[in-house]
Amino acid sequence: MLQIQDVVKTFGRQTAVDGVSLDLEPGVVGLIGHNGAGKSTLLQMLATLTVPTRGRILLDGQDIVAKPEAMRRRLGYLPQDFGVYPHLTAREFLQYFAALKGVGDKRRVRQLLELVNLHEHADRAAAGFSGGMRQRLGIAQALLNDPDVLIVDEPTAGLDPEERLRFRRLLGDLGAKRLVIVSTHIVSDVENMASRLAILRQGRLVAFETPEAMLARAAGQVWTSLLSPEAYEALRGQVRVLQAQPQGGQMQVRIAHASRPCADAQPAQPTLEEALMAQRYADAQVAA
Ligand SMILES: Nc1ncnc2c1ncn2[C@@H]1O[C@H](COP(=O)(O)OP(=O)(O)OP(=O)(O)O)[C@@H](O)[C@H]1O
Known part of the structure:
Protein backbone atom coordinates (compact mmCIF):
# COMPACT_ATOMS: atom_id res chain seq x y z
CA MET A 1 0.00 0.00 0.00
CA LEU A 2 2.53 2.66 1.13
CA GLN A 3 6.13 2.27 0.09
CA ILE A 4 8.86 4.46 1.49
CA GLN A 5 12.02 4.01 -0.53
CA ASP A 6 15.36 5.21 0.81
CA VAL A 7 13.92 8.51 2.00
CA VAL A 8 16.32 11.18 3.25
CA LYS A 9 15.48 14.60 4.68
CA THR A 10 18.14 17.11 5.55
CA PHE A 11 17.84 20.58 7.05
CA GLY A 12 21.09 22.34 6.23
CA ARG A 13 23.76 20.07 7.65
CA GLN A 14 21.30 18.23 9.90
CA THR A 15 20.03 14.90 8.60
CA ALA A 16 16.61 14.36 10.21
CA VAL A 17 15.68 11.21 8.25
CA ASP A 18 18.50 9.11 6.94
CA GLY A 19 17.67 6.57 4.22
CA VAL A 20 14.45 5.07 5.57
CA SER A 21 12.73 2.31 3.56
CA LEU A 22 9.44 0.76 4.69
CA ASP A 23 6.71 -1.23 3.03
CA LEU A 24 3.45 -0.63 4.90
CA GLU A 25 0.15 -2.51 4.61
CA PRO A 26 -3.20 -1.78 6.34
CA GLY A 27 -3.10 -2.21 10.12
CA VAL A 28 -1.54 -0.18 12.90
CA VAL A 29 2.16 0.65 12.63
CA GLY A 30 3.91 2.09 15.67
CA LEU A 31 6.69 4.51 14.80
CA ILE A 32 8.89 4.59 17.88
CA GLY A 33 11.84 6.81 18.65
CA HIS A 34 13.23 9.30 21.14
CA ASN A 35 12.68 13.03 20.77
CA GLY A 36 14.58 14.16 17.70
CA ALA A 37 14.73 10.67 16.12
CA GLY A 38 13.00 11.97 12.99
CA LYS A 39 9.44 10.73 13.53
CA SER A 40 7.63 14.00 12.86
CA THR A 41 9.77 14.76 9.83
CA LEU A 42 9.04 11.34 8.33
CA LEU A 43 5.31 11.71 9.02
CA GLN A 44 5.26 15.19 7.49
CA MET A 45 6.78 13.76 4.30
CA LEU A 46 4.11 11.04 4.23
CA ALA A 47 1.48 13.72 4.78
CA THR A 48 2.95 15.70 1.82
CA LEU A 49 3.69 18.70 4.04
CA THR A 50 7.36 18.61 3.21
CA VAL A 51 9.24 16.90 0.40
CA PRO A 52 12.09 14.41 0.82
CA THR A 53 15.58 15.58 -0.03
CA ARG A 54 15.98 12.17 -1.67
CA GLY A 55 14.02 8.96 -2.13
CA ARG A 56 10.51 8.04 -3.19
CA ILE A 57 7.16 7.56 -1.48
CA LEU A 58 4.54 5.54 -3.34
CA LEU A 59 0.88 5.05 -2.43
CA ASP A 60 -0.48 2.07 -4.35
CA GLY A 61 2.28 2.65 -6.88
CA GLN A 62 1.67 6.39 -7.29
CA ASP A 63 4.49 8.77 -6.50
CA ILE A 64 3.09 11.14 -3.86
CA VAL A 65 6.04 13.50 -4.03
CA ALA A 66 5.34 14.19 -7.70
CA LYS A 67 1.56 13.96 -7.19
CA PRO A 68 0.71 14.97 -3.61
CA GLU A 69 -3.03 14.96 -4.34
CA ALA A 70 -2.85 11.17 -4.73
CA MET A 71 -2.13 11.05 -0.98
CA ARG A 72 -4.07 14.10 0.17
CA ARG A 73 -7.49 12.84 -0.84
CA ARG A 74 -6.89 9.55 0.97
CA LEU A 75 -5.16 10.98 4.03
CA GLY A 76 -6.21 11.82 7.57
CA TYR A 77 -3.57 13.58 9.64
CA LEU A 78 -3.46 14.54 13.30
CA PRO A 79 -0.32 16.61 13.84
CA GLN A 80 1.58 16.79 17.09
CA ASP A 81 0.60 20.43 17.63
CA PHE A 82 -3.08 20.06 16.78
CA GLY A 83 -5.18 22.85 18.24
CA VAL A 84 -8.91 23.32 18.52
CA TYR A 85 -10.73 26.61 18.04
CA PRO A 86 -11.84 27.33 21.58
CA HIS A 87 -15.03 29.20 20.71
CA LEU A 88 -16.41 26.53 18.40
CA THR A 89 -18.35 23.60 19.78
CA ALA A 90 -17.24 20.09 18.79
CA ARG A 91 -20.05 19.94 16.24
CA GLU A 92 -19.25 23.38 14.78
CA PHE A 93 -15.58 22.48 14.59
CA LEU A 94 -16.30 19.35 12.56
CA GLN A 95 -18.85 21.15 10.40
CA TYR A 96 -16.22 23.79 9.65
CA PHE A 97 -13.63 21.21 8.58
CA ALA A 98 -16.24 19.23 6.66
CA ALA A 99 -16.92 22.38 4.63
CA LEU A 100 -13.20 23.01 4.09
CA LYS A 101 -12.65 19.42 2.97
CA GLY A 102 -15.72 19.36 0.75
CA VAL A 103 -17.44 16.62 2.77
CA GLY A 104 -21.07 17.14 1.87
CA ASP A 105 -22.74 14.34 3.82
CA LYS A 106 -24.41 16.04 6.79
CA ARG A 107 -24.64 12.74 8.70
CA ARG A 108 -20.86 12.34 8.74
CA VAL A 109 -20.33 14.83 11.58
CA ARG A 110 -22.85 13.08 13.80
CA GLN A 111 -21.40 9.65 13.00
CA LEU A 112 -17.91 10.82 13.88
CA LEU A 113 -19.00 12.48 17.11
CA GLU A 114 -20.44 9.11 18.10
CA LEU A 115 -17.38 7.17 16.93
CA VAL A 116 -15.05 9.22 19.11
CA ASN A 117 -17.56 9.29 21.93
CA LEU A 118 -18.06 13.05 21.97
CA HIS A 119 -21.74 13.05 21.02
CA GLU A 120 -22.82 13.95 24.53
CA HIS A 121 -20.52 16.98 24.43
CA ALA A 122 -21.21 17.96 20.83
CA ASP A 123 -22.62 21.36 21.69
CA ARG A 124 -20.03 22.39 24.25
CA ALA A 125 -17.28 24.84 23.33
CA ALA A 126 -13.95 23.05 22.90
CA ALA A 127 -12.29 25.54 25.28
CA GLY A 128 -13.57 23.45 28.19
CA PHE A 129 -12.43 20.08 26.77
CA SER A 130 -9.80 17.88 28.43
CA GLY A 131 -6.67 16.90 26.49
CA GLY A 132 -8.19 13.53 25.63
CA MET A 133 -11.42 15.11 24.36
CA ARG A 134 -9.41 17.51 22.17
CA GLN A 135 -7.41 14.62 20.74
CA ARG A 136 -10.59 12.69 20.00
CA LEU A 137 -11.97 15.74 18.25
CA GLY A 138 -8.70 15.85 16.29
CA ILE A 139 -9.13 12.24 15.21
CA ALA A 140 -12.73 12.92 14.20
CA GLN A 141 -11.45 15.82 12.06
CA ALA A 142 -8.85 13.52 10.49
CA LEU A 143 -11.53 10.92 9.68
CA LEU A 144 -13.98 13.28 7.95
CA ASN A 145 -12.94 12.11 4.47
CA ASP A 146 -12.88 8.41 5.54
CA PRO A 147 -9.15 8.15 4.82
CA ASP A 148 -7.25 5.01 3.83
CA VAL A 149 -4.16 6.35 5.55
CA LEU A 150 -4.41 7.85 9.03
CA ILE A 151 -1.30 9.48 10.46
CA VAL A 152 -1.18 10.50 14.11
CA ASP A 153 1.87 12.17 15.60
CA GLU A 154 2.44 11.61 19.35
CA PRO A 155 -1.28 11.45 20.05
CA THR A 156 -1.20 10.58 23.73
CA ALA A 157 1.15 13.31 24.95
CA GLY A 158 -0.49 15.08 27.88
CA LEU A 159 -3.34 12.60 28.29
CA ASP A 160 -4.20 11.00 31.61
CA PRO A 161 -4.00 7.18 31.86
CA GLU A 162 -7.71 6.60 31.25
CA GLU A 163 -7.79 8.90 28.22
CA ARG A 164 -4.65 7.21 26.93
CA LEU A 165 -6.31 3.82 27.14
CA ARG A 166 -9.44 5.04 25.41
CA PHE A 167 -7.46 6.71 22.67
CA ARG A 168 -5.37 3.59 22.05
CA ARG A 169 -8.49 1.48 21.77
CA LEU A 170 -9.95 3.91 19.24
CA LEU A 171 -6.80 3.83 17.10
CA GLY A 172 -6.69 0.03 17.29
CA ASP A 173 -10.28 -0.15 16.01
CA LEU A 174 -9.50 2.30 13.20
CA GLY A 175 -6.58 0.13 12.07
CA ALA A 176 -8.95 -2.72 11.22
CA LYS A 177 -9.58 -1.37 7.74
CA ARG A 178 -6.92 1.23 6.99
CA LEU A 179 -3.26 2.00 7.48
CA VAL A 180 -2.82 3.83 10.78
CA ILE A 181 0.66 5.16 11.57
CA VAL A 182 1.12 6.26 15.17
CA SER A 183 4.32 7.89 16.33
CA THR A 184 5.32 7.85 19.96
CA HIS A 185 8.27 7.65 22.30
CA ILE A 186 6.18 5.62 24.74
CA VAL A 187 6.23 1.96 23.76
CA SER A 188 3.17 1.05 25.82
CA ASP A 189 1.13 3.46 23.66
CA VAL A 190 1.32 1.08 20.72
CA GLU A 191 2.13 -2.18 22.49
CA ASN A 192 -1.28 -3.76 22.27
CA MET A 193 -2.52 -2.36 19.00
CA ALA A 194 0.38 -2.20 16.55
CA SER A 195 0.91 -5.18 14.31
CA ARG A 196 4.32 -3.77 13.33
CA LEU A 197 6.82 -1.55 15.06
CA ALA A 198 9.23 0.68 13.18
CA ILE A 199 12.07 1.86 15.39
CA LEU A 200 13.84 5.08 14.42
CA ARG A 201 17.13 6.10 15.95
CA GLN A 202 18.90 9.27 14.83
CA GLY A 203 16.97 9.32 11.59
CA ARG A 204 17.70 5.69 10.75
CA LEU A 205 15.34 2.75 10.79
CA VAL A 206 16.92 0.23 13.14
CA ALA A 207 14.10 -2.33 13.22
CA PHE A 208 10.80 -3.05 11.54
CA GLU A 209 9.11 -6.09 12.97
CA THR A 210 6.16 -7.48 14.90
CA PRO A 211 6.06 -6.92 18.67
CA GLU A 212 6.32 -10.71 19.05
CA ALA A 213 9.53 -10.86 17.03
CA MET A 214 10.97 -8.02 19.07
CA LEU A 215 10.13 -9.83 22.30
N1 LIG B 1 12.47 22.59 10.12
C1 LIG B 1 13.59 22.11 10.67
N2 LIG B 1 14.77 22.78 10.57
C2 LIG B 1 15.90 22.30 11.12
N3 LIG B 1 15.97 21.14 11.79
C3 LIG B 1 14.85 20.43 11.94
C4 LIG B 1 13.61 20.87 11.39
N4 LIG B 1 12.66 19.95 11.68
C5 LIG B 1 13.29 18.98 12.38
N5 LIG B 1 14.60 19.27 12.54
C6 LIG B 1 15.60 18.44 13.23
O1 LIG B 1 15.50 17.13 12.73
C7 LIG B 1 15.64 16.17 13.76
C8 LIG B 1 14.42 15.28 13.80
O2 LIG B 1 13.31 16.03 14.29
P1 LIG B 1 11.83 15.46 14.39
O3 LIG B 1 10.95 16.55 14.93
O4 LIG B 1 11.46 14.83 13.11
O5 LIG B 1 12.02 14.33 15.49
P2 LIG B 1 10.92 13.58 16.35
O6 LIG B 1 11.37 12.16 16.45
O7 LIG B 1 9.58 13.83 15.80
O8 LIG B 1 11.06 14.26 17.75
P3 LIG B 1 9.92 14.97 18.63
O9 LIG B 1 9.15 13.87 19.25
O10 LIG B 1 10.71 15.76 19.61
O11 LIG B 1 9.13 15.83 17.69
C9 LIG B 1 15.87 16.95 15.05
O12 LIG B 1 17.26 17.01 15.29
C10 LIG B 1 15.31 18.32 14.72
O13 LIG B 1 15.98 19.31 15.45
Whole structure:
Protein backbone atom coordinates (compact mmCIF):
# COMPACT_ATOMS: atom_id res chain seq x y z
CA MET A 1 0.00 0.00 0.00
CA LEU A 2 2.53 2.66 1.13
CA GLN A 3 6.13 2.27 0.09
CA ILE A 4 8.86 4.46 1.49
CA GLN A 5 12.02 4.01 -0.53
CA ASP A 6 15.36 5.21 0.81
CA VAL A 7 13.92 8.51 2.00
CA VAL A 8 16.32 11.18 3.25
CA LYS A 9 15.48 14.60 4.68
CA THR A 10 18.14 17.11 5.55
CA PHE A 11 17.84 20.58 7.05
CA GLY A 12 21.09 22.34 6.23
CA ARG A 13 23.76 20.07 7.65
CA GLN A 14 21.30 18.23 9.90
CA THR A 15 20.03 14.90 8.60
CA ALA A 16 16.61 14.36 10.21
CA VAL A 17 15.68 11.21 8.25
CA ASP A 18 18.50 9.11 6.94
CA GLY A 19 17.67 6.57 4.22
CA VAL A 20 14.45 5.07 5.57
CA SER A 21 12.73 2.31 3.56
CA LEU A 22 9.44 0.76 4.69
CA ASP A 23 6.71 -1.23 3.03
CA LEU A 24 3.45 -0.63 4.90
CA GLU A 25 0.15 -2.51 4.61
CA PRO A 26 -3.20 -1.78 6.34
CA GLY A 27 -3.10 -2.21 10.12
CA VAL A 28 -1.54 -0.18 12.90
CA VAL A 29 2.16 0.65 12.63
CA GLY A 30 3.91 2.09 15.67
CA LEU A 31 6.69 4.51 14.80
CA ILE A 32 8.89 4.59 17.88
CA GLY A 33 11.84 6.81 18.65
CA HIS A 34 13.23 9.30 21.14
CA ASN A 35 12.68 13.03 20.77
CA GLY A 36 14.58 14.16 17.70
CA ALA A 37 14.73 10.67 16.12
CA GLY A 38 13.00 11.97 12.99
CA LYS A 39 9.44 10.73 13.53
CA SER A 40 7.63 14.00 12.86
CA THR A 41 9.77 14.76 9.83
CA LEU A 42 9.04 11.34 8.33
CA LEU A 43 5.31 11.71 9.02
CA GLN A 44 5.26 15.19 7.49
CA MET A 45 6.78 13.76 4.30
CA LEU A 46 4.11 11.04 4.23
CA ALA A 47 1.48 13.72 4.78
CA THR A 48 2.95 15.70 1.82
CA LEU A 49 3.69 18.70 4.04
CA THR A 50 7.36 18.61 3.21
CA VAL A 51 9.24 16.90 0.40
CA PRO A 52 12.09 14.41 0.82
CA THR A 53 15.58 15.58 -0.03
CA ARG A 54 15.98 12.17 -1.67
CA GLY A 55 14.02 8.96 -2.13
CA ARG A 56 10.51 8.04 -3.19
CA ILE A 57 7.16 7.56 -1.48
CA LEU A 58 4.54 5.54 -3.34
CA LEU A 59 0.88 5.05 -2.43
CA ASP A 60 -0.48 2.07 -4.35
CA GLY A 61 2.28 2.65 -6.88
CA GLN A 62 1.67 6.39 -7.29
CA ASP A 63 4.49 8.77 -6.50
CA ILE A 64 3.09 11.14 -3.86
CA VAL A 65 6.04 13.50 -4.03
CA ALA A 66 5.34 14.19 -7.70
CA LYS A 67 1.56 13.96 -7.19
CA PRO A 68 0.71 14.97 -3.61
CA GLU A 69 -3.03 14.96 -4.34
CA ALA A 70 -2.85 11.17 -4.73
CA MET A 71 -2.13 11.05 -0.98
CA ARG A 72 -4.07 14.10 0.17
CA ARG A 73 -7.49 12.84 -0.84
CA ARG A 74 -6.89 9.55 0.97
CA LEU A 75 -5.16 10.98 4.03
CA GLY A 76 -6.21 11.82 7.57
CA TYR A 77 -3.57 13.58 9.64
CA LEU A 78 -3.46 14.54 13.30
CA PRO A 79 -0.32 16.61 13.84
CA GLN A 80 1.58 16.79 17.09
CA ASP A 81 0.60 20.43 17.63
CA PHE A 82 -3.08 20.06 16.78
CA GLY A 83 -5.18 22.85 18.24
CA VAL A 84 -8.91 23.32 18.52
CA TYR A 85 -10.73 26.61 18.04
CA PRO A 86 -11.84 27.33 21.58
CA HIS A 87 -15.03 29.20 20.71
CA LEU A 88 -16.41 26.53 18.40
CA THR A 89 -18.35 23.60 19.78
CA ALA A 90 -17.24 20.09 18.79
CA ARG A 91 -20.05 19.94 16.24
CA GLU A 92 -19.25 23.38 14.78
CA PHE A 93 -15.58 22.48 14.59
CA LEU A 94 -16.30 19.35 12.56
CA GLN A 95 -18.85 21.15 10.40
CA TYR A 96 -16.22 23.79 9.65
CA PHE A 97 -13.63 21.21 8.58
CA ALA A 98 -16.24 19.23 6.66
CA ALA A 99 -16.92 22.38 4.63
CA LEU A 100 -13.20 23.01 4.09
CA LYS A 101 -12.65 19.42 2.97
CA GLY A 102 -15.72 19.36 0.75
CA VAL A 103 -17.44 16.62 2.77
CA GLY A 104 -21.07 17.14 1.87
CA ASP A 105 -22.74 14.34 3.82
CA LYS A 106 -24.41 16.04 6.79
CA ARG A 107 -24.64 12.74 8.70
CA ARG A 108 -20.86 12.34 8.74
CA VAL A 109 -20.33 14.83 11.58
CA ARG A 110 -22.85 13.08 13.80
CA GLN A 111 -21.40 9.65 13.00
CA LEU A 112 -17.91 10.82 13.88
CA LEU A 113 -19.00 12.48 17.11
CA GLU A 114 -20.44 9.11 18.10
CA LEU A 115 -17.38 7.17 16.93
CA VAL A 116 -15.05 9.22 19.11
CA ASN A 117 -17.56 9.29 21.93
CA LEU A 118 -18.06 13.05 21.97
CA HIS A 119 -21.74 13.05 21.02
CA GLU A 120 -22.82 13.95 24.53
CA HIS A 121 -20.52 16.98 24.43
CA ALA A 122 -21.21 17.96 20.83
CA ASP A 123 -22.62 21.36 21.69
CA ARG A 124 -20.03 22.39 24.25
CA ALA A 125 -17.28 24.84 23.33
CA ALA A 126 -13.95 23.05 22.90
CA ALA A 127 -12.29 25.54 25.28
CA GLY A 128 -13.57 23.45 28.19
CA PHE A 129 -12.43 20.08 26.77
CA SER A 130 -9.80 17.88 28.43
CA GLY A 131 -6.67 16.90 26.49
CA GLY A 132 -8.19 13.53 25.63
CA MET A 133 -11.42 15.11 24.36
CA ARG A 134 -9.41 17.51 22.17
CA GLN A 135 -7.41 14.62 20.74
CA ARG A 136 -10.59 12.69 20.00
CA LEU A 137 -11.97 15.74 18.25
CA GLY A 138 -8.70 15.85 16.29
CA ILE A 139 -9.13 12.24 15.21
CA ALA A 140 -12.73 12.92 14.20
CA GLN A 141 -11.45 15.82 12.06
CA ALA A 142 -8.85 13.52 10.49
CA LEU A 143 -11.53 10.92 9.68
CA LEU A 144 -13.98 13.28 7.95
CA ASN A 145 -12.94 12.11 4.47
CA ASP A 146 -12.88 8.41 5.54
CA PRO A 147 -9.15 8.15 4.82
CA ASP A 148 -7.25 5.01 3.83
CA VAL A 149 -4.16 6.35 5.55
CA LEU A 150 -4.41 7.85 9.03
CA ILE A 151 -1.30 9.48 10.46
CA VAL A 152 -1.18 10.50 14.11
CA ASP A 153 1.87 12.17 15.60
CA GLU A 154 2.44 11.61 19.35
CA PRO A 155 -1.28 11.45 20.05
CA THR A 156 -1.20 10.58 23.73
CA ALA A 157 1.15 13.31 24.95
CA GLY A 158 -0.49 15.08 27.88
CA LEU A 159 -3.34 12.60 28.29
CA ASP A 160 -4.20 11.00 31.61
CA PRO A 161 -4.00 7.18 31.86
CA GLU A 162 -7.71 6.60 31.25
CA GLU A 163 -7.79 8.90 28.22
CA ARG A 164 -4.65 7.21 26.93
CA LEU A 165 -6.31 3.82 27.14
CA ARG A 166 -9.44 5.04 25.41
CA PHE A 167 -7.46 6.71 22.67
CA ARG A 168 -5.37 3.59 22.05
CA ARG A 169 -8.49 1.48 21.77
CA LEU A 170 -9.95 3.91 19.24
CA LEU A 171 -6.80 3.83 17.10
CA GLY A 172 -6.69 0.03 17.29
CA ASP A 173 -10.28 -0.15 16.01
CA LEU A 174 -9.50 2.30 13.20
CA GLY A 175 -6.58 0.13 12.07
CA ALA A 176 -8.95 -2.72 11.22
CA LYS A 177 -9.58 -1.37 7.74
CA ARG A 178 -6.92 1.23 6.99
CA LEU A 179 -3.26 2.00 7.48
CA VAL A 180 -2.82 3.83 10.78
CA ILE A 181 0.66 5.16 11.57
CA VAL A 182 1.12 6.26 15.17
CA SER A 183 4.32 7.89 16.33
CA THR A 184 5.32 7.85 19.96
CA HIS A 185 8.27 7.65 22.30
CA ILE A 186 6.18 5.62 24.74
CA VAL A 187 6.23 1.96 23.76
CA SER A 188 3.17 1.05 25.82
CA ASP A 189 1.13 3.46 23.66
CA VAL A 190 1.32 1.08 20.72
CA GLU A 191 2.13 -2.18 22.49
CA ASN A 192 -1.28 -3.76 22.27
CA MET A 193 -2.52 -2.36 19.00
CA ALA A 194 0.38 -2.20 16.55
CA SER A 195 0.91 -5.18 14.31
CA ARG A 196 4.32 -3.77 13.33
CA LEU A 197 6.82 -1.55 15.06
CA ALA A 198 9.23 0.68 13.18
CA ILE A 199 12.07 1.86 15.39
CA LEU A 200 13.84 5.08 14.42
CA ARG A 201 17.13 6.10 15.95
CA GLN A 202 18.90 9.27 14.83
CA GLY A 203 16.97 9.32 11.59
CA ARG A 204 17.70 5.69 10.75
CA LEU A 205 15.34 2.75 10.79
CA VAL A 206 16.92 0.23 13.14
CA ALA A 207 14.10 -2.33 13.22
CA PHE A 208 10.80 -3.05 11.54
CA GLU A 209 9.11 -6.09 12.97
CA THR A 210 6.16 -7.48 14.90
CA PRO A 211 6.06 -6.92 18.67
CA GLU A 212 6.32 -10.71 19.05
CA ALA A 213 9.53 -10.86 17.03
CA MET A 214 10.97 -8.02 19.07
CA LEU A 215 10.13 -9.83 22.30
CA ALA A 216 11.56 -13.09 20.96
CA ARG A 217 14.83 -11.37 20.12
CA ALA A 218 15.12 -10.07 23.68
CA ALA A 219 14.53 -13.50 25.23
CA GLY A 220 17.43 -14.46 27.47
CA GLN A 221 18.66 -10.87 27.72
CA VAL A 222 16.59 -9.64 30.65
CA TRP A 223 17.30 -10.80 34.18
CA THR A 224 15.95 -10.23 37.64
CA SER A 225 17.83 -10.37 40.93
CA LEU A 226 17.60 -9.32 44.59
CA LEU A 227 20.90 -7.64 45.48
CA SER A 228 22.49 -6.16 48.57
CA PRO A 229 23.15 -2.42 48.23
CA GLU A 230 26.90 -3.17 47.88
CA ALA A 231 26.37 -5.79 45.18
CA TYR A 232 24.03 -3.42 43.38
CA GLU A 233 26.60 -0.61 43.45
CA ALA A 234 29.29 -2.97 42.14
CA LEU A 235 27.10 -4.25 39.31
CA ARG A 236 25.33 -1.12 38.10
CA GLY A 237 28.35 0.23 36.24
CA GLN A 238 28.78 -2.99 34.26
CA VAL A 239 25.26 -3.79 33.12
CA ARG A 240 22.18 -1.93 31.92
CA VAL A 241 19.81 -1.58 34.87
CA LEU A 242 16.24 -1.43 33.59
CA GLN A 243 14.54 -1.10 36.93
CA ALA A 244 15.63 -0.94 40.58
CA GLN A 245 13.25 -1.08 43.51
CA PRO A 246 14.31 -1.00 47.17
CA GLN A 247 12.88 -3.98 49.03
CA GLY A 248 13.54 -4.64 52.73
CA GLY A 249 17.03 -3.16 52.69
CA GLN A 250 17.89 -4.82 49.40
CA MET A 251 17.43 -3.93 45.73
CA GLN A 252 15.07 -5.80 43.45
CA VAL A 253 16.53 -5.19 39.97
CA ARG A 254 15.79 -5.96 36.37
CA ILE A 255 18.85 -5.97 34.16
CA ALA A 256 19.56 -6.17 30.43
CA HIS A 257 22.60 -8.27 29.68
CA ALA A 258 23.57 -10.79 27.03
CA SER A 259 24.55 -13.35 29.67
CA ARG A 260 23.72 -14.00 33.36
CA PRO A 261 24.96 -10.82 35.05
CA CYS A 262 25.48 -12.31 38.54
CA ALA A 263 25.29 -15.72 40.18
CA ASP A 264 21.72 -15.61 41.45
CA ALA A 265 20.14 -13.68 38.57
CA GLN A 266 17.08 -15.36 37.07
CA PRO A 267 15.96 -14.97 33.47
CA ALA A 268 12.86 -12.73 33.22
CA GLN A 269 10.14 -12.33 30.63
CA PRO A 270 10.92 -8.94 29.00
CA THR A 271 8.27 -6.31 28.43
CA LEU A 272 8.30 -4.66 25.02
CA GLU A 273 9.84 -1.53 26.50
CA GLU A 274 12.60 -3.65 28.06
CA ALA A 275 13.11 -5.51 24.78
CA LEU A 276 13.78 -2.19 23.08
CA MET A 277 16.11 -1.02 25.82
CA ALA A 278 17.95 -4.35 25.77
CA GLN A 279 18.36 -4.06 22.01
CA ARG A 280 19.68 -0.51 22.28
CA TYR A 281 22.12 -1.66 24.94
CA ALA A 282 23.26 -4.66 22.85
CA ASP A 283 23.76 -2.40 19.80
CA ALA A 284 25.78 0.06 21.87
CA GLN A 285 27.98 -2.77 23.17
CA VAL A 286 28.65 -3.96 19.62
CA ALA A 287 29.44 -0.41 18.47
CA ALA A 288 31.79 0.26 21.42
N1 LIG B 1 12.47 22.59 10.12
C1 LIG B 1 13.59 22.11 10.67
N2 LIG B 1 14.77 22.78 10.57
C2 LIG B 1 15.90 22.30 11.12
N3 LIG B 1 15.97 21.14 11.79
C3 LIG B 1 14.85 20.43 11.94
C4 LIG B 1 13.61 20.87 11.39
N4 LIG B 1 12.66 19.95 11.68
C5 LIG B 1 13.29 18.98 12.38
N5 LIG B 1 14.60 19.27 12.54
C6 LIG B 1 15.60 18.44 13.23
O1 LIG B 1 15.50 17.13 12.73
C7 LIG B 1 15.64 16.17 13.76
C8 LIG B 1 14.42 15.28 13.80
O2 LIG B 1 13.31 16.03 14.29
P1 LIG B 1 11.83 15.46 14.39
O3 LIG B 1 10.95 16.55 14.93
O4 LIG B 1 11.46 14.83 13.11
O5 LIG B 1 12.02 14.33 15.49
P2 LIG B 1 10.92 13.58 16.35
O6 LIG B 1 11.37 12.16 16.45
O7 LIG B 1 9.58 13.83 15.80
O8 LIG B 1 11.06 14.26 17.75
P3 LIG B 1 9.92 14.97 18.63
O9 LIG B 1 9.15 13.87 19.25
O10 LIG B 1 10.71 15.76 19.61
O11 LIG B 1 9.13 15.83 17.69
C9 LIG B 1 15.87 16.95 15.05
O12 LIG B 1 17.26 17.01 15.29
C10 LIG B 1 15.31 18.32 14.72
O13 LIG B 1 15.98 19.31 15.45
